[in-house]
Amino acid sequence: MNEFLLIFRRETRKEDDIPPSPEQIQAMMKPWQDWLAALAKNSHLVSPGNQLDQKGKVIKPNNLVTNGPYVEIKEAIGGYIIIKAESIEIAAELSKDCPILSVGGSVEVRQIVPMN
Amino acid sequence: MQDQDLIPHLFRTEYRKMISVLCKQFGLENIQMAEDIVSDTFLLAAETWGLKGLPNNPTAWLYAISKNKAKDVFKHQAVFFNKIAPKLHLDASENQLLEIDWSLKNIHDSQLTMMFAICHPSISSEAQISLSLNLLCGFGVDEIADAFLSNRENIYKRLSRAKEKLKAAKVKIELPSSSEINLRLDRVLTTLYLLFSEGYYSTSQNQTLRKELCVEAMRLTLMLIDDPRTDKPAANALLSLMCFHSSRFDARTNDLGDLILYEEQDEKLWNHELILKGQYYLNRSSRGTDISKYHLEAAIAYWHTHKKDTMEKWQNILQFYDQLLGLEYSPLIALNRFYVCSKVYSLQSPASPQDLTQLILVAESLDLKENHLYHALMGKLYSGLKIDRAIHHYKLGMHLAKTSSDKSTLANKIANLDKMNGKNN
Numbered sequence: 001m002n003e004f005l006l007i008f009r010r011e012t013r014k015e016d017d018i019p020p021s022p023e024q025i026q027a028m029m030k031p032w033q034d035w036l037a038a039l040a041k042n043s044h045l046v047s048p049g050n051q052l053d054q055k056g057k058v059i060k061p062n063n064l065v066t067n068g069p070y071v072e073i074k075e076a077i078g079g080y081i082i083i084k085a086e087s088i089e090i091a092a093e094l095s096k097d098c099p100i101l102s103v104g105g106s107v108e109v110r111q112i113v114p115m116n
Numbered sequence: 117m118q119d120q121d122l123i124p125h126l127f128r129t130e131y132r133k134m135i136s137v138l139c140k141q142f143g144l145e146n147i148q149m150a151e152d153i154v155s156d157t158f159l160l161a162a163e164t165w166g167l168k169g170l171p172n173n174p175t176a177w178l179y180a181i182s183k184n185k186a187k188d189v190f191k192h193q194a195v196f197f198n199k200i201a202p203k204l205h206l207d208a209s210e211n212q213l214l215e216i217d218w219s220l221k222n223i224h225d226s227q228l229t230m231m232f233a234i235c236h237p238s239i240s241s242e243a244q245i246s247l248s249l250n251l252l253c254g255f256g257v258d259e260i261a262d263a264f265l266s267n268r269e270n271i272y273k274r275l276s277r278a279k280e281k282l283k284a285a286k287v288k289i290e291l292p293s294s295s296e297i298n299l300r301l302d303r304v305l306t307t308l309y310l311l312f313s314e315g316y317y318s319t320s321q322n323q324t325l326r327k328e329l330c331v332e333a334m335r336l337t338l339m340l341i342d343d344p345r346t347d348k349p350a351a352n353a354l355l356s357l358m359c360f361h362s363s364r365f366d367a368r369t370n371d372l373g374d375l376i377l378y379e380e381q382d383e384k385l386w387n388h389e390l391i392l393k394g395q396y397y398l399n400r401s402s403r404g405t406d407i408s409k410y411h412l413e414a415a416i417a418y419w420h421t422h423k424k425d426t427m428e429k430w431q432n433i434l435q436f437y438d439q440l441l442g443l444e445y446s447p448l449i450a451l452n453r454f455y456v457c458s459k460v461y462s463l464q465s466p467a468s469p470q471d472l473t474q475l476i477l478v479a480e481s482l483d484l485k486e487n488h489l490y491h492a493l494m495g496k497l498y499s500g501l502k503i504d505r506a507i508h509h510y511k512l513g514m515h516l517a518k519t520s521s522d523k524s525t526l527a528n529k530i531a532n533l534d535k536m537n538g539k540n541n
Contacts, residue, residue, distance in 0.1 A: 021256015022127035025158040032166020051164045
């Protein structure tokens with residue numbers, strides 16, 4: 001079994017998109033809980049990970065520290081979890097249920113390189 | 117995983133508080149920004165709490181995150197330095213600016229002042245109700261569309277346009293001065309009354325939603341009463357009126373969603389706690405010398421909490437209708453008053469054909485022939501006199517009626533008359 005990092009990215013809402021109501025957003029909590037519960041139940045969950053604050057800092061050589069990265073919102077990393085699965089195909093399959101997809105976001109799946 | 121459950125409607129409840137606080141602090145010009153901040157905070161909450169469980173203090177978490185987001189937004193905007201800071205008479209010290217006051221007092225004040233800002237003459241009353249539902253109650257586009265039986269694009273446009281107009285009119289979020297407050301309060305009360313009516317008289321089949329509209333209208337009216345600056349007799353009268361009407365909410369529809377008329381309602385389903393509350397606020401409203409239309413309507417509604425047909429009841433109601441017409445004439449009020457007259461006549465003695473004919477002549481002078489309620493009333497009056505005329509009016513009423521429940525009510529009356537006609541022939 002390998003471990004995989006699942007990286008969430010959310011898409012910016014476009015000007016004309018009708019925003020979801022507070023009630024509708026509150027209802028989105030359940031799909032996240034359900035997805036996590038299913039991963040845990042089937043022994044795929046390694047860590048529920050974290051959600052990341054939007055602002056950040058970038059450090060480059062020569063002690064260069066700037067605020068950023070200022071990328072398109074949809075490229076910015078929103079959060080991550082760690083799962084384990086037999087293959088990256090299965091990891092990708094498991095990612096299809098991630099609720100971020102229902103709000104136009106995306107999931108990037110990267111295998112964690114094993115040490116042994 | 118956390119065992120505790122999230123409070124139902126938490127996001128909706130917090131939305132209206134957070135929006136009001138942010139708009140009060142940063143001005144209505146930045147309402148879009150405020151909406152985005154709150155929306156983003158909720159999306160992050162749904163994700164984070166879904167994956168990691170609920171924080172110890174969900175509300176505090178929401179306030180803290182939204183403050184961080186506000187900071188981020190302003191940092192990226194030259195607008196902050198060029199426009200907002202000077203307006204708020206602050207130096208460009210963001211720390212001072214971004215200490216958002218989440219105290220209970222500020223939350224309350226912000227919502228109260230937001231109410232006055234929304235009820236502004238530059239936007240239509242329809243838009244005011246939609247905006248109230250959105251900003252004061254935390255309802256979203258889909259929910260408002262449901263309430264108005266409209267579609268989401270229309271509602272979204274209506275809300276966007278209303279917000280633009282408020283921005284253009286440079287409406288300030290602040291409580292009007294004590295000299296202005298009565299006039300401005302009048303407008304707020306009108307909007308709240310219309311909001312309540314939407315729920316009470318709405319043709320939407322969604323019972324839960326309709327009840328919520330009534331509850332929200334009452335909650336907002338109560339907010340006015342709880343604050344000494346806005347605790348005016350008219351507001352108390354309005355709340356009293358709403359209590360009396362809502363007391364019959366459960367008795368008004370059956371399981372199929374059909375409307376049950378007052379005479380046929382099961383009194384046991386009337387909410388007596390609400391009736392008592394109505395009486396309490398009616399008493400509170402009788403301070404001072406001003407009689408608003410809400411006072412009169414509340415008094416009439418009070419009498420309707422007594423189901424029995426007594427002379428005292430209908431004569432009192434007639435008096436109040438006379439005063440209502442004196443305040444402002446409306447054909448519908450005239451029609452209602454006329455119904456009351458007919459009740460008084462019928463109780464005085466068995467109405468003779470001459471009395472009835474007189475009544476009918478007066479009714480015809482009301483000139484409401486395009487109104488289905490007029491024909492419903494005429495049908496009722498003729499039922500004791502000329503069954504054919506009665507059926508004729510009921511049929512016209514059915515044709516003019518817009519909702520299926522109104523139509524079926526009239527159809528039932530025709531069916532009953534047909535039966536009687538059959539018996540007599």
